[in-house]
Structure formats: C-alpha cells, structure tokens
Amino acid sequence: GAGVSQSPSNKVTEKGKDVELRCDPISGHTALYWYRQSLGQGLEFLIYFQGNSAPDKSGLPSDRFSAERTGGSVSTLTIQRTQQEDSAVYLCASSSTGETQYFGPGTRLLVL
Amino acid sequence: GENVEQHPSTLSVQEGDSAVIKCTYSDSASNYFPWYKQELGKGPQLIIDIRSNVGEKKDQRIAVTLNKTAKHFSLHITETQPEDSAVYFCAASRRHSGTYKYIFGTGTRLKVLA
Numbered sequence: 768g769a770g771v772s773q774s775p776s777n778k779v780t781e782k783g784k785d786v787e788l789r790c791d792p793i794s795g796h797t798a799l800y801w802y803r804q805s806l807g808q809g810l811e812f813l814i815y816f817q818g819n820s821a822p823d824k825s826g827l828p829s830d831r832f833s834a835e836r837t838g839g840s841v842s843t844l845t846i847q848r849t850q851q852e853d854s855a856v857y858l859c860a861s862s863s864t865g866e867t868q869y870f871g872p873g874t875r876l877l878v879l
Numbered sequence: 880g881e882n883v884e885q886h887p888s889t890l891s892v893q894e895g896d897s898a899v900i901k902c903t904y905s906d907s908a909s910n911y912f913p914w915y916k917q918e919l920g921k922g923p924q925l926i927i928d929i930r931s932n933v934g935e936k937k938d939q940r941i942a943v944t945l946n947k948t949a950k951h952f953s954l955h956i957t958e959t960q961p962e963d964s965a966v967y968f969c970a971a972s973r974r975h976s977g978t979y980k981y982i983f984g985t986g987t988r989l990k991v992l993a
Binding site: 771773798807808809810812815817820823862865866867868869870871872 | 915923924925976978979980981986
C-alpha cells in the first residue's frame with residue numbers, strides 16, 4: 768500500500784518568508800509526528816497528533832513553528848519568518864498504534 | 880533528561896564482514912526499540928525492532944540484541960553487502976500520554992567496501 772508522502776520534496780526560500788510543508792500519512796493511521804533532522808544529526812521531535820486529541824507541541828523550537836492536522840489525516844507544518852538555522856530535513860511519520868512509526872521521504876528546506 | 884547514545888558514529892567494513900552498532904539508553908521504562916536505515920536523500924526505513932520482553936530477534940542477515948539490565952541494545956548485520964551502506968539510527972521509546980515517544984541515537988554511517 769501507499770506509504771507516507773510529503774511535499775514538496777525540496778524547498779528553497781529566502782530568510783523571512785513563510786513556508787508550508789505537507790504530510791499525507793498512511794491511510795487509517797491515527798498518529799502523526801513531525802521531526803526535524805539537521806545536517807548530520809539525529810531526529811528531533813517537533814509535534815505529535817493523535818486522533819482528535821490536543822496535539823503534543825512540546826518539541827516545537829519557537830512560536831514561529833506551528834502545525835495543524837485537518838480531518839484527522841493530512842497535516843501541514845508552517846514555519847513563519849524563516850531563519851537560516853531552520854534549514855534542515857523535515858520528516859513526517861505516521862502510526863496506527865503509536866508504537867511503530869513509518870516515515871515519509873522528508874522535505875529538504877534551505878533558507879537563504 | 881532521557882537520551883540514547885549510539886556508537887560508533889562511522890563504521891567501515893569489508894564486504895562479507897559483520898557490522899555491529901551499539902546503543903545505550905537512560906530511561907529504564909523504555910520498552911520498544913526500533914532500528915531505522917536511512918539512505919541518502921530518503922526517509923528512515925524501519926528494518927527491525929525489539930520489545931523489552933525479548934532478548935534477541937533475527938531477520939535474515941539482521942539481528943538485534945537487548946540487555947535490559949545494562950540498558951543497551953545492538954544491531955548486528957552479517958555478510959554485509961554494498962547496499963547495506965547507509966546511516967543507521969536506533970531509538971528507545973515508552974508509552975507516554977497515549978503514544979510512544981521516541982528518543983533517537985545520533986546515527987551510525989556504515990560504509991561497506993567492495
């Protein structure tokens with residue numbers, strides 16, 4: 768079946784601009800996660816959605832970062848007023864049970 | 880806070896040899912340990928996982944061992960092939976507020992030399 772998809776695959780933007788990153792989870796998966804992976808680093812948790820519950824935003828690095836999940840499926844991660852340090856790969860994962868997470872291919876963001 | 884240490888950061892082996900990557904976790908409540916393989920330009924792909932009620936699990940050339948007392952777990956790849964070259968991440972997780980929060984290691988870049 769179809770895996771997790773993310774778009775765009777690459778995004779180049781200028782400092783100060785807003786960007787939106789999209790994630791389509793595996794059909795039927797109620798849990799959705801966003802992670803950030805800086806060059807050569809591990810994965811940093813950003814935010815988690817589970818069904819209709821309030822999201823766990825404990826990993827968001829600043830109030831410039833926000834995310835929403837509409838209809839319990841597609842999620843959008845928004846970064847406002849982008850900074851050069853926001854350059855990274857943004858990964859989305861989904862899960863049916865929460866235990867095993869399946870990752871998408873990521874969006875590579877470059878802020879000039 | 881909780882953390883996972885992963886070693887080595889880079890590993891080069893000859894094709895056909897074995898590769899071992901080790902991780903140590905700090906949260907004794909962790910009970911699920913997945914391993915991911917990440918190829919260049921792609922997202923992490925789950926290759927094997929183990930739960931805390933099991934000491935070892937094998938899947939063809941890949942095996943994972945878990946020592947709960949010492950709080951460490953290892954990935955073993957036998958008969959390595961060039962296509963095994965990638966970055967490998969371990970993670971430790973436990974149920975927290977309705978989900979499993981993953982703590983990832985910093986990754987091991989494996990190079991298999993032909």
